[in-house]
Amino acid sequence: MQEDLIEDFQRVREINLMRIKTAKEDGQKVVGIYCTYCPQELIIAAGAIPVSLCGTREEPIAAAEEVLPRNLCPLIKSSYGFAASDTCPFFHFSDLIIGETTCDGKKKMFELLNRIKSVHVMQLPHEKDSEGAFELWVGELRRLKQRLEDELQVVITDEALWTAIDLVNRETAAARAVCDLNQMDPPPLSGLDLLTVTWSRGFSSDKGEMVDMLNGLTAAASQADTGNTSVVRPRILLTGCPVGLGTEKVIRLVEELGGRVVAMENCSGYKTLELQTGHEDADPLVALARKYLKIPCSCMSPNTYRLELISRMMDNFKVDAVIDLTWQACHTYNIESFIVGELVKDKHLPFLHLESDYSSSDIESLKVRIEALLEMTEK
Numbered sequence: 001m002q003e004d005l006i007e008d009f010q011r012v013r014e015i016n017l018m019r020i021k022t023a024k025e026d027g028q029k030v031v032g033i034y035c036t037y038c039p040q041e042l043i044i045a046a047g048a049i050p051v052s053l054c055g056t057r058e059e060p061i062a063a064a065e066e067v068l069p070r071n072l073c074p075l076i077k078s079s080y081g082f083a084a085s086d087t088c089p090f091f092h093f094s095d096l097i098i099g100e101t102t103c104d105g106k107k108k109m110f111e112l113l114n115r116i117k118s119v120h121v122m123q124l125p126h127e128k129d130s131e132g133a134f135e136l137w138v139g140e141l142r143r144l145k146q147r148l149e150d151e152l153q154v155v156i157t158d159e160a161l162w163t164a165i166d167l168v169n170r171e172t173a174a175a176r177a178v179c180d181l182n183q184m185d186p187p188p189l190s191g192l193d194l195l196t197v198t199w200s201r202g203f204s205s206d207k208g209e210m211v212d213m214l215n216g217l218t219a220a221a222s223q224a225d226t227g228n229t230s231v232v233r234p235r236i237l238l239t240g241c242p243v244g245l246g247t248e249k250v251i252r253l254v255e256e257l258g259g260r261v262v263a264m265e266n267c268s269g270y271k272t273l274e275l276q277t278g279h280e281d282a283d284p285l286v287a288l289a290r291k292y293l294k295i296p297c298s299c300m301s302p303n304t305y306r307l308e309l310i311s312r313m314m315d316n317f318k319v320d321a322v323i324d325l326t327w328q329a330c331h332t333y334n335i336e337s338f339i340v341g342e343l344v345k346d347k348h349l350p351f352l353h354l355e356s357d358y359s360s361s362d363i364e365s366l367k368v369r370i371e372a373l374l375e376m377t378e379k
Contacts, residue, residue, distance in 0.1 A: 052202025191261025
């Protein structure tokens with residue numbers, strides 16, 4: 001039963017590609033997004049379909065390097081390469097692309113991407129606790145609302161926005177419930193299953209259906225036989241840069257070497273799952289701004305919430321070690337790894353910082369280092 005449900009998540013991308021194609025033919029609009037800072041609620045309230053864009057595979061990087069420098073983050077190059085080569089169907093169907101200034105590389109890449117398709121860039125404050133930063137972010141949400149209304153020829157009402165907020169809140173809670181299953185010992189979901197579920201969410205054109213899928217998996221996995229409990233496998237927390245299907249090599253290696261990735265703090269994992277949009281504010285845009293500005297991305301300085309989240313996850317998921325994965329040239333996560341390492345070592349747990357790219361050229365060296373980490377958990 002559980003295996004069948006995981007297979008359903010594996011098919012989400014393919015099924016929803018056909019649905020989006022049909023929706024486009026019927027006149028519905030599609031908005032492509034690259035980052036969790038983009039408020040999907042505004043897109044849904046505009047009657048459009050929000051969809052995550054491709055940036056987790058190595059194949060399009062060669063096309064990107066005809067324009068972009070080679071020593072750039074592979075996530076940025078993969079994203080641009082898919083667009084430039086027109087090999088990401090979700091980008092192809094998008095009527096508008098929404099970017100954000102989470103790093104200098106993406107900010108400049110969006111200038112070039114705008115030559116291919118219309119791009120709206122949200123100007124993100126890089127500290128979140130001041131009144132000025134909050135006012136700036138509320139203003140950016142108002143600017144995005146106006147751009148969506150102009151581009152899609154719609155009016156986004158407060159009523160529609162509150163309805164979309166409640167829908168996204170339900171999906172977030174359902175996704176968190178799935179991830180929290182792995183607090184069990186042994187965990188019912190493998191790291192690859194967990195990645196499949198969390199990553200596939202971004203490609204669903206029907207969030208109500210996704211909520212049902214997530215709740216169904218939670219119910220099934222809660223009752224499933226977790227197998228031989230006498231086999232002890234080191235429980236690993238993965239943190240760092242975004243990971244998706246196509247860039248899952250670290251998760252795969254951990255599990256092939258006898259460990260189990262029980263939780264992922266990354267953008268594609270738990271990073272946003274504690275965040276809900278409240279109803280305390282009369283203005284839904286203000287309510288959205290409060291939630292999205294709390295996201296603990298390494299572009300924020302300081303980024304204390306990320307450390308608090310990792311600390312709780314180490315306790316709640318009863319992890320034996322932490323792996324911090326940084327994609328090459330991602331300077332903010334690379335620098336922040338030092339602080340994360342201090343946190344983990346203060347809890348007397350093994351810590352491993354890996355810097356890699358999307359290629360398989362470093363598989364053997366990664367294997368050696370991960371194997372050494374797993375051996376440390378046995379002491």
